[in-house]
Amino acid sequence: MNSEALMLEAVELARRGRGEVEPNPRVGCLLLRDGEVVARGWHEFYGGRHAEAMALAEARQKGVRPDTAVLTLEPCSTPKGQDGKKTDPCAAALIGAGVRRVLIGGIDPDPRHRRRGIAALEDAGIEVLDGVAASACDELLLPFRRALQLDRPWMLCKWAMTLDGKTAAPTGEARWISGLDARRRTHELRARCDGVMVGFRTAQIDDPELTVRLAEGRQPVRIVVDPLGEIDDDSNLVRTARQAPAWLLVGDEVDPLRTGRLVDLGVTVIQCATAEGPRRLHLGHAFRELRRRGLRRILVEGGGGLVAQMLAWRSVDQVLAFVAPKIIGGRFAPTPVGGEGRPFMAEALQLRDVHFEPCGDDVAISGFVGD
Numbered sequence: 210m211n212s213e214a215l216m217l218e219a220v221e222l223a224r225r226g227r228g229e230v231e232p233n234p235r236v237g238c239l240l241l242r243d244g245e246v247v248a249r250g251w252h253e254f255y256g257g258r259h260a261e262a263m264a265l266a267e268a269r270q271k272g273v274r275p276d277t278a279v280l281t282l283e284p285c286s287t288p289k290g291q292d293g294k295k296t297d298p299c300a301a302a303l304i305g306a307g308v309r310r311v312l313i314g315g316i317d318p319d320p321r322h323r324r325r326g327i328a329a330l331e332d333a334g335i336e337v338l339d340g341v342a343a344s345a346c347d348e349l350l351l352p353f354r355r356a357l358q359l360d361r362p363w364m365l366c367k368w369a370m371t372l373d374g375k376t377a378a379p380t381g382e383a384r385w386i387s388g389l390d391a392r393r394r395t396h397e398l399r400a401r402c403d404g405v406m407v408g409f410r411t412a413q414i415d416d417p418e419l420t421v422r423l424a425e426g427r428q429p430v431r432i433v434v435d436p437l438g439e440i441d442d443d444s445n446l447v448r449t450a451r452q453a454p455a456w457l458l459v460g461d462e463v464d465p466l467r468t469g470r471l472v473d474l475g476v477t478v479i480q481c482a483t484a485e486g487p488r489r490l491h492l493g494h495a496f497r498e499l500r501r502r503g504l505r506r507i508l509v510e511g512g513g514g515l516v517a518q519m520l521a522w523r524s525v526d527q528v529l530a531f532v533a534p535k536i537i538g539g540r541f542a543p544t545p546v547g548g549e550g551r552p553f554m555a556e557a558l559q560l561r562d563v564h565f566e567p568c569g570d571d572v573a574i575s576g577f578v579g580d
Contacts, residue, residue, distance in 0.1 A: 215239055215246075215279045216314050216342035222251040222260070223281045223349050227564070228575050229254040229401065231527060232356030232363035232505055235349045236260040236282045240268050240275035240308075247273045254401045255506050256427075259285065261299035265306055274307055281314040281346045283326040283339070300329040313339040314346030318354055351562075352577055355526065361496035362403065364524055366509045366516050367395065368545040369531040369571075376513065379539035381414050390569030391531040393423045395510075398529075400426025403504040404456075408515030409435040418445045419510070420453055430454045430504065434515055436483060436490050438463040442474060450475035458495045460487050492522040517548030520558065528560060529575045531568060 222237030230252045238260035240248040248271065250263030258266075261284055268275050284299035303311065311330055316339060317323050330337050356363050369387035370376050377383035385392065399405050400421045407417065412433045419431040431446055431453060438459040440447060446455045455476050459468065460483045468478045479498055482491040499507065509516065509525075519525050530545065551557055560576030567573075 212279075212312050212338070213342045215241075216281065216312060217345060218246075219279050219281050219314070220342065220345045220349065222249055223346075226252045226254070227562070228527065228529070230257075231255065231352045231365075232359070234282055234353040236280065238264040238281075239279040240264045240273075241277040241279070242273050242275050244277075247271060247275055256401055259299050261302055262297075265302055268306070276308060277310045277312070278303055278308050279312045279341075281349060283313050283315070283317050283324065284311075284330070285317075285322065286326040286329045287322060298326075298329075300326045304330065304333045304335065308335060310336045311338070312341045313337060314341050314343055315350060318350060319357055352526070355577075359500075359526075361493075361500045361524065362504045362507045363526050364496075364507055364509055364519065365398070365402070365527040365529060366519065366525050367398065367529040367531075368511055368516075369533065370545055371533055371535040371537050373536045373538060374544050375537050375539065375542040376511065376545050377543050378537055379542045381543075383415065386533050386535065387531040387571050388533070388569040389423075391533075391571045391573070394531075394568060394573070396421050396423035397426070398508050399429055400424050402429050402506045402508040404430040404432050404499065404507040406432040406434065406507050406509045406515075408512050409433060409437075409439060410514060411510070411512040412440055412444065412446060414512075416445050417510075418449065418453075420449070428453045429508070430456055432456045432458065432499070432507070434458045434490060434492075434495070436460045436463075436488050438467045438471065438478070440471075442470070447471070447474050447476055458490060460490060462487060489518065492518060492524055496522075496524055511545070513543055513545055513547030516546050517550075520546065521548070525578050527575070527577050529573065532572045532574060534570060 219237035219239050223235040226235045236252045238250040239246050248264040248267035250260040252260050286298045286300040327337055405419045421428050435457050457476050457478050461480045471478050481495040484491040561579050563576035565574055
């Protein structure tokens with residue numbers, strides 16, 4: 210198999226991480242010995258092991274020492290813990306594994322790290338050939354390139370709705386629209402994000418816990434966009450604030466007595482500038498503050514008012530909708546995106562890289578928001 214064919218196989222592996230790894234890049238890896246593929250790997254999900262680490266683990270399990278690596282993106286070289294990096298550098302791992310030749314498809318577009326991985330390999334005496342099937346590898350990096358331009362976290366908006374586009378009954382009751390499989394996947398997503406966010410109305414009506422229960426993994430920060438600081442002291446989020454972190458984004462004019470009370474209850478209160486009156490936060494300011502505090506990937510679980518505001522602020526990067534085969538009707542039943550909407554169909558937001566897949570009895574539709 211020639212170099213380009215090998216790289217295209219690595220590209221297919223990288224695509225398995227679509228929708229799961231952002232804002233990190235999708236990466237695929239093949240390891241070879243004497244011209245034969247002996248191990249495969251890909252970046253599975255945000256916060257998980259890198260493609261090289263997965264492939265090297267498989268090679269070790271087989272007792273095979275690879276001599277060649279095929280990578281869709283140059284290997285990372287940043288030490289663990291630096292710049293928020295959660296894994297050991299893959300360049301060092303490949304060097305330690307005794308690899309003598311590396312084929313690379315794409316160069317890291319992040320100017321802080323560009324060609325550093327390649328330099329580390331070459332300094333170790335490894336032969337490096339880059340630019341193999343470069344266009345296919347570069348296509349994988351479109352969401353990563355977008356993420357590099359952001360001064361806020363990557364925002365994934367998720368909702369469940371009926372076939373007729375309702376997120377609750379006209380009474381407001383919403384349990385359960387989607388089935389158990391979709392709910393499990395939502396909990397997996399929570400565990401793979403730095404934060405999970407809702408608006409005040411959703412926190413008030415649904416009184417969610419926003420904890421990881423139907424999957425294994427870490428508990429993200431729970432965030433409520435609550436401009437007036439109106440959340441109830443006895444809500445699930447406030448009552449459990451000492452067990453799982455709860456952050457409240459409030460306006461900068463909220464009564465200090467109110468914010469002090471919430472802090473006493475264990476809530477982290479973040480005061481933000483407002484826009485268009487005290488009931489709306491300046492989301493640009495609020496989300497930049499979340500990024501400054503170390504959050505890079507946030508799952509937004511509604512409601513429609515918050516999602517509409519985020520779209521207006523151009524703060525939605527990815528969408529995941531679970532569509533249940535149910536019809537509930539009702540002119541006043543809520544929908545996933547509120548606000549005034551766009552006046553003409555020609556102005557509708559068009560998602561790109563759209564995927565459809567079954568999820569139990571439901572259908573999961575996912576895509577990315579373009580510029």
